[in-house]
Amino acid sequence: MFSRTFLRTNICRTAYQSLYYSTIGSRKQNFHKEDSSTFKVKNILIGGLLTGCIGYYLVGNKKVVLAKESPQSDKSDAVPGNYRSNLPVYSLDEIAAHNSKETGIWVTYKEGVYNITEFVEGHPGGNQILIAAGSSVEPFWMLYGIHENPHVYEILESYRIGNLKPDAMKHITSDMSDPYSADPKRHIALKPACVKPFNAELPPELLVESFLTPNELFYVRNHLPVPEINPDNYELEIEIEGKNKVTVFTLDQLKKMPKHTITATIMCAGNRRSEMIKIKPVKGLNWGAAAIGNATWSGVYLRDVLLLAGMDETDQKYKHVQFEGYDNDVTGKTYGASIPIWKALDRRGDVLLAYEMNGVPIPRDHGFPVRVIVPGIVGARNVKWLGKILVSENESDSHWQQNDYKGFSPSVDWDTVDFTKSPAIQELPVISAICQPTANGTVKVEDGKITVKGYAWSGGGQKIVRVDVTLDGGKTWHVAKFDHQDSTPPPKHWSWTLWSIKIPVDAKLKSVEIWAKAVDSSYNTQPENVENIWNLRGVLSNAYHKIRVNLKR
């Protein structure tokens, strides 16, 4: 019954650019808004191949114009990563099984499969390469711009052993008993906090290598199975409470409206929850410090769509805009959330119905084909696989709006908690994290100094104005350098700031505790100790980031 076709789609490429692969599920989930508990599923095969496009991509600071080119237009063996007819074909599973020195270390690049076991020792980046073992090197090459060099591709090609099975993900037998069986394949570098639903983050040391987080490495926070949506049949319903009218937009209609692009960080309310768990158990996934990412998002302004749908912005009656996703549980209950109406209608609010992430169609794990991007607001309100928008006097009555994603006093427990007493989290407070070195890791002392790198971010469009780092428990604070910061002033500063600092260390020390704290443009700063902000859901874990590391000389 659940037949599916997956297409590997080359979106944009040049000879020197990394190539994006997207898998786009073709199963149409026909969502009956009138009665979401009795929804039906239709399966429609899509045909056609999305081939070539003109696009822009930001790699580090560099804006690259990607030429219009068909992925089928150059089949020369000389082009690294292209299909080579004289070599065997391997499936993703076969490749994934080769992820250690014992099994051999295989990686993929475009259509090529490579055995790089012998190369690993000589890799200038050291063991970092092992993160890609059994998987694609491409997202990492986006992180480390040094690979954008023809010579690197030539070296790689010398380790070529085969081709990636072109229909590697075709004809996967659906497991009817497992609602997650149609979830997309994820990159091996994403470390799951939970597999079903899929929730995963990158090792923090990789996170800060790029101002824009590659799509494949962007943290995934799913609450339900990933729906399969045929973009040709996608429909977005818009309703204004009390008016007997539902306006429907297709993806094509949205794409014909003025397109806007913003760069915005999205963070899970549970980011850095693992530090709270150490104090006292909480309910929630054990996130490290990488449940956050920064990307460009392109689409149409929610404001424009609401006005087109007949919203009168002077009407004071409406207080909230509710969103429903196409993802649902076994009872048909969909994921839901809402934001305050002022944020939705504000020209400075920049709320987008986004259909592109980092210049390509939003991947399935991130909301294909349309996700609402509410910059400055907690990830949970950035509803993926957007199916319905309701302009209302009330907040969403969903579990996630009413009984989850709220903060409480440290002394509130599950016996005393009253979810009606706390507001739903919207704007997030200022946060920072140390990403290099990592907790309990080792850092090399060079010229008497260690290098510390991390990110800082604040919700509500606030800009980071300072990051202070100390190695002596606050006796001496050092001001970090900003390696990458968007120039947009508050209150529209949506991106994180990447920072680094070299700090002298005492020659006698064998290990050191590093603390970092950020200050935003409202001069809010982070609380010092996680104990005093602990809460039973483990959200809003934005205390000073404190990690102990060993020193190597």
Add this chain to the structure above:
Amino acid sequence: MFSRTFLRTNICRTAYQSLYYSTIGSRKQNFHKEDSSTFKVKNILIGGLLTGCIGYYLVGNKKVVLAKESPQSDKSDAVPGNYRSNLPVYSLDEIAAHNSKETGIWVTYKEGVYNITEFVEGHPGGNQILIAAGSSVEPFWMLYGIHENPHVYEILESYRIGNLKPDAMKHITSDMSDPYSADPKRHIALKPACVKPFNAELPPELLVESFLTPNELFYVRNHLPVPEINPDNYELEIEIEGKNKVTVFTLDQLKKMPKHTITATIMCAGNRRSEMIKIKPVKGLNWGAAAIGNATWSGVYLRDVLLLAGMDETDQKYKHVQFEGYDNDVTGKTYGASIPIWKALDRRGDVLLAYEMNGVPIPRDHGFPVRVIVPGIVGARNVKWLGKILVSENESDSHWQQNDYKGFSPSVDWDTVDFTKSPAIQELPVISAICQPTANGTVKVEDGKITVKGYAWSGGGQKIVRVDVTLDGGKTWHVAKFDHQDSTPPPKHWSWTLWSIKIPVDAKLKSVEIWAKAVDSSYNTQPENVENIWNLRGVLSNAYHKIRVNLKR
């Protein structure tokens, strides 16, 4: 040369209401904008008496309609506080000299002078009454609503000894060598952090007795002498950079525009600096926790005035709105500050050119006749005695915008500070303070509990969502009750929140340390220790408020 006339003006009253006195200076300071360094001073006597009005005033939670009545209409000796022809007349100085048990305790109410020395012991409110010794009881009666009772006035009248000299402030000989000689008289309850310029705050225990702070008790933060402005000749100049046009508004013209009223808290960036000073010396006035107040402000929207003056709100060139006050130093240099243009133009920004404070003309110390009220933004940008507005590509180049009112890392000192590296403070971070009991004071344990009261506030239109209080260093946090909170949601929540809590104390303890911290609607919370937010200017002192108090059983 500097002849002056002061008028004691009864603004509004009923028999049961406390009466407002305002002293309005009549010296016209004619401010030549073309060459502010060579300004001239003209002295023009104003005549006429502002008599009676209809108004509203909020006392605690109670909205009171004040009847239209002339202060001259009822001279009966039976009305408490009215002039009694059979009694002697005393000057303000004579009354101020009677401020202790030794000298006798005199107070004033309306036109009456009272010797309450014998009453003090029996005062139901205890020694609190001594705060008014030698001065007016009226602002305190606004704080303590229980006095709104005819019986109270009768008791007071039984202590009547005289009349307040009607022209008590007339013909003060001007001290030409002292630029502050024309400053207004202040209420004795305001405790100066500095006298010239005048900077003073209320004892914190009084601050939280009223949601709206009475004008006479509102903290005063002046940078320069208080200018004397004749409202009849007042002019506000508006200039849009690059356009050869200056638009001038008179006070009358402003008053003919649509009038709007907001309730907003204003706080000095240096509030609670005294706690920073204890860590390490800083440059700045030694403010306690009461450099903050909450009031209603009425006037016209800055946005409306800018549009009337020809501002094109779609012009992206302009980034800031600069303000200049009529206050100036000996070189003629005026006080100046600026705010970002988005705040000035935003309909939700609520920036007012206010001519009323708590329903009466803004008192001289608070900016008579016009002060810009920038809700959610640090007091320093709420420019008093507003003389000029400039829409500009640049921030104000004033000392206070460029080289003051900025935050720095704790390790930055006067040798290393670079004021260009930090942004001017605009929105203030979340703060709270314990006001009752006071630090090192004594609190009575009743039924095993102590009562703690305070305020909490956050800049940027954020609302306080929780105040946590602990008596055991954070092992147990208690959630405070909100005694008074405005219902306006963020991002337009401009008022503070008054809170209180009864907390059980260990029967064995003789003293206890109380900590309070607030959380705002962006879930930002206060930093824990002042050491880690210390900065050389002593601003932004918003760490947990921690005070030790003695317990009385």
